[in-house]
Amino acid sequence: MLKVVGRSEHYHGAVLDNVVLPYALRQKGRFRALSQSNLDVGFFLTRGDVLHDGDFLHTECGQVLQVVAEKEAVVTASCSDWQTFAKACYHMGNRHVPMAIGERWLRFQPDHVLQNMVEVLGLTCRAHQAEFTPENGAYHSSHGGAGGHSHHHEHDDHGHSHSGHHH
Incomplete structure (x- = not known):
């Protein structure tokens, strides 16, 4: 192994x-x-x-x-204006569900209650297969940033090289 x-x-x-x-x-x-x-x-x-x-x-x-x-079942909800998008993010955030966020789109795991809620708020939903990488939580992120985009990584900082030792 x-x-x-x-x-x-x-x-x-x-x-x-x-x-x-x-x-x-x-x-x-x-x-x-x-x-x-x-x-x-x-x-x-x-x-x-x-x-x-x-x-x-x-x-x-x-x-x-x-x-x-891996591509997996997701729902991507989108809209054309920022105020509608902000309201949807606020209401989704209150439910503490894992969610990926882009420019006027958000993605979550299939849930008809959440899908109905964002549709009522004015977003258009599409169920499909896609990569799912939700935002890291601001309070328990190991990356330190509170407003982070989901691709913040620290550099390899655990103090040793992997090139020199072969077991």
């Missing part, structure tokens, strides 16, 4: 394989998955640190894998 012990946003070198993961797994610290070529991969990462599409995973033995966000 390959043991993933670190992650980074940038890496220049050979990538052994991709690991396609849904949001439910990308938010866990300890789990097992198969890579695209069926390698057994164990994850031993900091809890609460969500993996993003394109992140690099560093294994104990110096190999590097790359995260691919």
Whole structure:
């Protein structure tokens, strides 16, 4: 089993394989998955640190894998004006549901109550398959920023290089 012990946003070198993961797994610290070529991969990462599409995973033995966000069932709600969008974000935020936010669009996991609410507020909803990477919570984000866009990552800061030691 390959043991993933670190992650980074940038890496220049050979990538052994991709690991396609849904949001439910990308938010866990300890789990097992198969890579695209069926390698057994164990994850031993900091809890609460969500993996993003394109992140690099560093294994104990110096190999590097790359995260691919699995396409999954989502609802994307959009509108043409900022006030309607702001109201929808406010009401969704009050429900504390995981939500990805873009420019006048928001995305959430399928839920007919939430979909009905944003439609009543004036947004148009589309159910489809897409990557789901919700915003990090402002109070429990390991990235420190309170207003963060979902792709803020710290650089590889756990104090050692992965290039020199092979187990």
